[in-house]
Amino acid sequence: MKILTDNSGYIESYALIGDILESAEIEMPSDLEHFECNYRAYRVRDGKLVFDEGQATVLQNEAENAQLRVERDAECFSVINRGWLWYDTLTEKQTKELRKWYKDWLDVTETKKKPDRPSWLK
Secondary structure, three states: OEEEEOOOOEEEEEEOOOOOOOOEEOOOOOOHHHHHHHHHHEEEEOOEEEEOHHHHHHHHHHHHHHHHHHHHHHHHHHHHOOOHHHHOOOOHHHHHHHHHHHHHHHOHHHHOOOOOOOOOOO
């Protein structure tokens, strides 16, 4: 198997068959299915592939945050970016709710909790 690693030694890319320019040869992992699903959390140590649980957690967190950002873009920013004509129609209570909802969306990558949309918001 051919592999490419980043500066930290984690696998960036691999080829089970064929070649990759500037790649290194390494023995095939014993659990190929796990490797294929999690290859970016593997690194080379003493000429062998080693799974790094900490790196897997970091990568999982990055993927979760990316998905939350996509949801925030779709759910929140389309509302928050409405013009002043729309904002002028809101009551003081609605404005406060909207500010809290917006703040909660901005914090979603920290809290991991998607805020409930105000019931009056259409």
